[in-house]
Amino acid sequence: MWLISVLLPLARLYLCGIKVLLYQTFNRSFTLPVLPKQNGRVAIVTGGTRGMGFETARHLASLGMHVVIAGNEEEEGKAAVRKIEEEEGSKGKAEFVYLDLTSMKSVRQFVKMFKNRGLPLHVLVNNAGTMLVPERQTEDGFEFHFALNYLGHFLLTNLLLDLLKRSGRHGSCSRIVNMSSATHYAGVLDLDDLNRRKYYSSHGAYSQSKLALVLFTYYLQEQLMAGGFPVIVNAVDPGMVDTALYDNLWTLAQAMKKPVAKILFRTPAEGASISVYAAAASEMEGVGGCYLYNGEKRESSDSSYDCELQMKLWKKSCELAGLP
Template sequence: MSPQSVLVPLFKLYLCGIKVLLYQIFNRSFTLPVLPKQNGRVAIVTGGTRGIGFETARHLASLGMHVIIAGNEREEGAAAVRKIHEEGTEGTAEFVFVDMTSLKSVRHFVRLFRDRGLPLHVLVNNAGTMMVPERQTEDGFEYHLGLNYLSHFLLTNLLLDLLKRSGKPGCCSRIINMSSATHYAGVVDMEDLNRRIQYSSHGAYSQSKLALVLFTYYLQEQLTASSCSVTVNAVDPGMVDTALYDNLWTLVQLLKKPVAKILFRTPAEGASTAVYAAAASEMEGVGGCYLYNGQKTQSAGVSYDSELQAKLWKKSCQLVGLQEA
């Protein structure tokens, strides 16, 4: 592996981080408007046991939603549900196990959910990991690609007909894909999505977050073309002080701790744009957007490449075993 293949993605990713921190120094965190009650609506939040996912689930439940927290830590899940209910929320929360590094587990989760006969109005694809050492998922995918992107690609497609049935004109179902500013540094290598030729944890992470944006735009185009009452948006939470940074190099972690306390967003602040996308009246019928700090923002130029979007969709269908729709 050449030094360049490691250093270039690293430099590009940390440059993105510096730009985000500069923005956060001079701009306040987005403040949520008063949101309408969501009584009777059902949401699934992956990775909802802690961090941004928990704060998203917590807020949606406070609006009256029935929130299913999907995660792979049973004790954390039980604690999250207990905490939400102790707050006297108007809605309800429950934990359902799913291992997002296993396509088999994703399929099992979907079967269990569908068997209950519940509608589905909101899907928040939040679970993720960042900059882990080179490793593969149960299905042999590069870890960032498998967990951050492909598992959510499969989950969304398996639940799409249910989202379509649950949405109505003027009251759309909503899909939220949690991306990151690191997608600006991302390169989707269609010849080596699994990063087996030259591995860089920084490059792999950035690629997975760019893939989510490409997926968002392509799916919204299909939904609009078929006049479905479903919207899909990508959300950038900013730099948030969560466990996602636990895989940073030791030196970077030491430098990060004092900076995070001052400049990083809290998990609740990081969740605000996702909650806005999921529940705000202003977002009714609005899809195909990249949202940052509560605003529609331009994503990376390559994310608007319709040919790349289509190629990635086709390849993703093949990888997760779906017939291309």
Template sequence: MWLQAVLLPCIRLYLCGVKVLLYQLFNRAFALPDLLKQNGKVAIVTGGTRGIGFETAKHLASLGMHVVIAGNESEEGSAAARKINEQGNEGKAEYVFLDLTSLKSVRQFVHAFQDRGLSLHVLVNNAGTMLVSEKQTEDGFELHFGLNYLGHFLLTNMLLDLLKRSGKHGCCSRIVNMSSATHFSGVLDISDLNRRICYSSHGAYSQSKLALVLFTYYLQECMTAGGFSVTVNAVDPGMVDTALYDNLWSLAQVLKRPVAKMLFRTPAEGASTAIYTALASEMEGVGGCYLYNGQKIQSSDISYDSELQVALWKKSCELVGLQDA
């Protein structure tokens, strides 16, 4: 049981990492093309206080967008917004508190945003954590599942009506879910999403990223079936030198440092595919895709399992208290 539940997820995750590093060794990082101005449009970027999220928020603001940086570090978030605004962008950034490990906080954030009467054209679900020891959110969910996936599931669903109203034919609202190559090693058991049978931080992280891809595909089907001008895509940023790796084992941390300097992408490079997906004219009306290094690629076989997509959606609705629509 221990071998299957703990050791194998660890091996699979690190093998995924090796494959990504080999790709990055022989392939240049995706370079963003020139993008059209987005004056007057509004975006929300979760986890936008640093790393990939900050670079995403900064670029969106530089193109004229009003960017709401949503995160749970108030001092860091305010500093990030101030730094972006000091650069004299045509748009602006602001920080708003959001704790994705709290369903109450997600609801409060959405209600406050709705009360402002703003439109919403882009939602980038970027915030995440990786390889933390076994912990639970305040609502009792395993931390990776609760923060990386379930908080974003509720946030997206509560903002969906606003995204539908903001999108128009030929100018869709866009949802970008930040996944990872580790989803290829992910296993998702609907009966044990909190991974209580035998905990593995590697398995929990991979599961949360697989859940985001399954969610992406099912939600896009719903938007298409309803005729709504909203697209939903999943993005893999590659291996990026950010604080996400701070929870690696001690030996892995030592090995990671020299490798990161040579092979990891910078946060700006890691953000490029998410920005492209959120704004590029080539992605207008294009949804239900998995993008890596600026290209649409195939995600894992299991991520296309329509029965699993439906099962996860229904279970997620149950867990967050949403009516399955």
């Protein structure tokens, strides 16, 4: 039983990876359309110090946004801000604010500090993530992938939701962008063991966290639409991108990945294009509840459309995050 619980998620995840690489072999990366200026709009990008998060923050700042890069590496954050500010094309403003998404306390402190500044919030890009981390728990007792990739963002989004609602207006909605992955197709959600304490698999934990983000996206969009609020939420899939996310691969897999990545993986800028598109494109105005891949709306996994599972995950997440 233990062997199956470990090997099955591994096989599912790598099968997803092969399918994505085949697609990327025969299809060019999505090219962003001309985007409207974003002067006066404020964005928060989690994990914006490097990789796709940095490219997302850089591009939004170049459109005139005030971008808050939220992350837990202060030196990296300051360096990212300097790089954005030095760029000739950057018309907006960038700043770094500390946030540890694995800590519910840190998320609450970040939100309190942000709200005290009196700034509006028009875009929230839930980009930060980790992959294939050995079994590990956070200070709050949550499995690491689940906490960082999903639950921290769930709490962050809910605590900022009132501000997003106030900042948006019909015809110029506030936007929430959740970074998922093709691995969500391999995800299996066990509501009785979200911390995966029965049989730990880093592959299963990662896939589960990405499926949770899609379920969360759809349920939240339904609530926003039902309330008539000027906020939209979409899930995005960047494809396979050559970033530090793959640093935890096994040694053999690392060796095999390096030559393949140079040829078939997307660059961080290419991977970030779908987040930027969801955050700023005119075509996405008022359009929520989508799963976006390579510039197109795609069907996500069958289980992600399970309304009962969406509701149960939402209730369980509220309970775990300490929300009413």
